[in-house]
Amino acid sequence: MISKYFLWTSVLIMNLLLLSSCLGSSNDGDLEYSPDAQIYSFSMASKADTLNLLRTTEFSIDQVNSRIFNKKPLPYQFHVDSVVLNIRGANNLSTFSYVTIQLIPDSSFAWVQSDSIEVSRLHKIITTAPDGITKKTYEIQLYIYQQDPYIMSWEKVAEDYLPTTVNQQKTVEFNNRFITYYIANGAVNATSSSASDGNNWTTASVTGLPPAIQLSSLTVSENYIFAIDDDNRLFRTSDGFTWTQVVTEFPIVTIYGVIPSATDDILVMVNDSSTSKLAITEDFTSLQLVEMNSGTPADLPVKNFSAVQIESTTSYTIKYLAIAGGSKADDTDSNDIWILQEKGGEIYALKSKKSESVSVDGSSIFFYDEKPYILVASGGKNSLLYSDNYGLDWKPAEENQSLPATFNYRKNASVITDNNNIWIFGGVSQAQTQIRDVWKGRLNKFDLN
Template sequence: MISKYFLGASVLIANLLLFTSCLNSSDNNMEYPTDPQIYAISIASKTDTTNLLPGVVFTIDQVNGKLYNREPLPYGFHVDSAMLKLTGSTSLAFSMIELTLDPDSTYAWNASDSIAIPRLRKIKTTAPDGVTSKNYDFQLNIYQEDPYILIWEKIAGNYLGSSVESQTTIIYNNRFYTYYRSGEEIKADSTAISDTPKWGKVDLSGIPHTLRLSSFITSGNLIYALDAATGAVYQSPDGSDWSAVQTEYEVKALYGELPFADPGNILLAVTHDEKVKFARTNNGFSNIVLMNDLPDNMPITDFSAMKVESRTSYASKFIFLSGGNTSDNAFSNNIWILQEDGDVIKYISSKRPEEVNLKGSSLFFYDDKPYLIARSSDGKNILMYSDNYGVDWIKAEENQSLPADFTARTNTSVITDADNNIWIFGGISSSNTQLVDIWKGRLNKFALN
């Protein structure tokens, strides 16, 4: 069906009359703009009770003639009609605008009537010269599936060749390294990151069998860990060869790389004048700068640590800690939020639901949010996240729950990769046995994109 609004034709006739009158005026050189391009687009609807449409950011692809929103609207969003605003190069930007709607309906639009926006497919604009025109394909993207479903799959079971008493997994140089205690030895296996990982033995040298597995961190081009027996720091440039590092102070904890700092800048806890203090180091521990005292109830061993570097808020740069034991070997059932401010580490203790036990909990940063795997009062694992960078924690809904056949555990290693996958490695079951399996999860939104 082809229909034309009388007003569209009237605009064209008025422009022609104006053009003629201008020819008869004293300015015989007047020319109408020939640019038909759309430079801005916005939509709004009275039925948009959530007020999402005004915030939609449209991409205008002038080369290929496409108008679309890169970030889809939420799953289930729907409005029947909307007001459309098109902005051109001048205040009198278009002599005519034609819209094509499904199914096969084209009409001249008066730039003020509402539009059946779900049916809009094409926009044709004509410049004030009445001749030059441009065609655009229009697409209002809406998630057709729930983007916040976490899809889980078991990748492997019993992937380590030896008996395992405890383990930890890190990501380093685009590879996974699992270090594990087997009898009186520490062993390691490694694989490239893959949906079908192929694990191989790592030949270790220089590594003490007393290395604390929960202390492993990566920073710059090195892996670091603490010796539980001597308190010495050990480092490795390749995951295989290890050596002790000379330090000015006794290092009690490696909290991890400071966010938005140069590689190698690590937050520590050290002993100085019989006090445990925060400190920072760089250049391979050649220089340690003392900072303020640690609070008595902050953990220094067996905690989970997470670096937070927000993509949307530069001020949101933290290190989170959960669980672990203090210098007095007391259990810390808190979530700590640490932030560097000059030569001082500021800290607060985060709120958490009372039924959550943080012993053996695991923190990870995903989809620009802090996440936490912990145990609930019934012994099952609970997945939580925070929308306000750790001030409050929310129990994940059913669409993000862990799979039914996921064995409840503590002390698991959780890693996120560059492809927005969550990897869960091993852990200790409720019967105190070491699990040696791998799970992978991913938000549906990353597959849809």
């Protein structure tokens, strides 16, 4: 009886000893702490920032170059004295061992969440991973516009780059080159320049275009440039210089341009048995007649208008073709800006709202900095209108976007834009002579890039 009791007691003691041994083997030395010292989330805020500009500013974290910065600069003259930082690691459960803030010129301190930091002196953040060993140093850069970002600066890039005998001209961008087509002495010629230059031009021979070509009809698609002549014949080129005639199902009255849509077709007006109709086409091998949802094709200009695609990077539904000025089929002037959109096989046409006193005769419409602009001529000088709702309403640009005093009055200029610049080529002077210069404009906001 005693031996049985002793046996059970021994078993119980052994189990307790084993359990104690297992529990005791888990000590701090066996836990693995993360060596990840990277910052994964960063933001800042300030009580003085009543507009919450800092709180909504997105910061980029460049892990390779150890930089934290805001891609979009804060507004001109933005100022706060101090900020509170929000710094996060890989996850909230595995925080940094500690974080050191380094200030300009040469001081540093251990950071805690509630610290108020003098933002003008903030230089670097040094993080130590949960393992207490691994460190990473980030340089902090807070970009603020140092001058009004919406001032537009202008410079004359080229002068007298065309012969003096020119009597018609138009410039397009194609295959990363500017090509200025011009008619001189009854022949079509061209000169071209790199689309990043605009100063150095090379004369090129043009073949296949008749003297009766309407240079104002030049339209660039993805693979071709198209143009029509006075007899409504169509011509195209794939290299910009060698042109061939294209036989079409209907005579082409005018080419409006590529209308943004799922298929990016070209919108044209055709002559269908002496009736003007709209049509869309990919490359003119076939033409699909389309109806206007409101109005008639007779309301639209057919010559000497300017056109531009309007597409929003933030809204899929904003895809328009805007056309301004020109003359109608009955030879009356059009003083309207039209917004054209293709939906469900129909063309929706809407007139923009602008002051009736504003003339768009000889104007040039273009798209820049996510907004449509239009270069107009009135009272012996040029000025800019713009729209902040994608062309529905128009208003004069501010004084900080005025053209320089040395910019000669002109109509029918060619205007081309890239990501940062506005290029203005030639035009017709008040004395009805051809202007032969090139200007480049740029918003200050793009100087940061």
